[in-house]
Amino acid sequence: MAQKKKLLQGNEACVEGALYAGCKFYAGYPITPSTEIAEGLSVRLPKVGGKFIQMEDEIASIAAAIGGSVAGLKSLTATSGPGFSLKQECLGYACIAEIPLVIVNVMRGGPSTGYPTGPSQADIMQAKWGTHGDHPVIAVTPSYVQEILSETVRAFNLAEKFRTPVIVLYDEIIGHMREPITIPVPGELEVIDREKVTCEADEYFPYDERYEIAPLAPFGSGYRFHVTGLNHKKDGFPTNDSKQIDANNRRIMRKIENHKEEIWKNEETFLDDAEVVVFTLGSTARSARFAVNKAREEGIKAGLLRPLTIWPFPDKAITELSKRVKAIIVPEMNLGQMTLEVERCSKKADVVGIHRVDGEPITPAQILDAIKKHK
């Protein structure tokens, strides 16, 4: 099968990515600027026998998607800021019940209704801390339309592999931007499917501690078990035993923590000899790339570190980098969410934030100015 070239919008690429990954269930609620994902899947999913449902609200959407996943289908829901806020309780449920799920959040200006048609990157911390309680989070952050496709596939893979919700986080600019992309042929990108349960029914425990991540049997497959948002034992039933609560809470964190190297994905440009490094994601990384190239043309040793996984935070890369560069510049369309994290991880380098919350993108010129100031 030959590769297909298409001119697609970011949100349309997300649809392609979901289908490539084998998504068979979508539940959502209309919200700008993510609605094109729902519109696209409402057409495409039924063609492959998949299920599309428009639910009554954002909460119902993620709840139904979790239900679809428990029933064995790769499930997706997509939203934007206010909807992402509403989904937080269910997100925590998927974390503790360990249900694979992909949630796309196309970031718009906030807080509240904010600036629905304008971009932002102000949900970075919400993606990590939005739901209550300690919980693991994986969030991937594409910068290009092509990458929205491939990162959506990676999100499904991570969700299935680690039995956890994964967030695809990108801003409105790339959500609505059109770029020519290549639709990968089957086999070109890795697709991870849910591990099949093969043991005897009476030997199956959905949270079996003999595994770091026990396989999840779909409902109706002959393995009758219990799922709850309460702290639970290996059989899924609630427990008040402090030892078990502690063990389970730590295990769900550890299953991500222990595999950070595998989950992290950074793009490094000119880092070998860099003295000033820009650390940024999403559409801002596109401005940053332009600025870094310009700086290099002018003889400034600038580099770019672009995380495609923002959670778990790429602390190791930042810490190592901070020991050998003068400054890390962190442009972001918020008032300093990533900057805070970079400050936490930076050992020696100065950390310089560039913040913008007026609904306009951060320009290459702004970043170039900062590079020059801190070279």
Added chain:
Amino acid sequence: MAEPAKKLAKIVINERLCKGCSICIDFCPTNVLELKGSCVAVKDLEACTRCQLCDLRCPDFAIQVF
């Protein structure tokens, strides 16, 4: 008593499960049961007609009549 002795019912009470709510006692049409401490007990087995109302209305899976 001229009539032949009827076969007595067998009432099985699970003392671990009974919470002593008295629903079975109050609704028994022939006054077979009583509360002893915090658990139901059989007071008059002969009066039992095996209507099973006690079992049907027991919220705790604690009483069965055979």
Added chain:
Amino acid sequence: MSTAAPEKKEKVVQPFDYDKYLRPNKLPHIWCPGCGHGIVLKALLRAIDKTGLPKDNIVMVSGIGCSSRTPGYVDFNTMHTLHGRAMAFATGIKFARPDLKVIVVTGDGDALAIGGNHFIHACRRNIDMTVLVYTNATYGMTGGQYSPTSPIGSTATTSRYGNIEPPFDTCEMAKASGASFVARGTAYHTIELERTIYDALMHKGMSVVDIIDACPTYFGRMNKYKSATQMMEILEKDNTVNIKQADKLPPEKLQGKMLRGVLHKVDRPEYCDQYEEHVIKKATSKE
């Protein structure tokens, strides 16, 4: 059972074997002495048994609250979800696997307050599931606050001066929202309830059963009822009339009474069927 054959063969009805459907070693359940939830659960298990459905094909979903602890005791595919969201989770499961029998167990606060939106929309879609609303007019798990079915004037820990909010009629709301099967039962009328739940389970489409049961610990104590039995007699027996008898009664005898039995039953297209017949068919047909 009997060895020596009696002269007149006495018909002995054997008690129902609930263990067939209960998970081992989970009892005693968490419900208070006299709570009606256990009575309802038993009627539900007898009704399920009558359907003959295999346990592997039954999914039970609940939200949060006392009644929502039900799935933990039963040997099906069970999911205890979030407050109010049971019907949304259940919609996902049913839509993904229409071959499974989905039963939602929920309380009046769970279904009608925090989950009201999901309730009316599940009814509107007429998705094939059975929703049992355990109506005890209180939030028991949190200690007896007034709920959307608490009567006007009733006392709760958050209505010390008497409740001023009119209660919902769960059945009217289900019917108005589009549920194709709507019924009411009580824990007191347990055999009738078993039949009603059986009818609900056999119905194709959204079936809602509003089940009046008693919370002696909170609603009872705060509203001066003497016992669980008294609550069952007043709230469940005296306060309700079977719809079949209601036709024969003069209006004054029906004043203030709730109707029991199947109150509404129509054939309406079911959501999953519609998706298959219209959406999938159109999407996959060659133009």
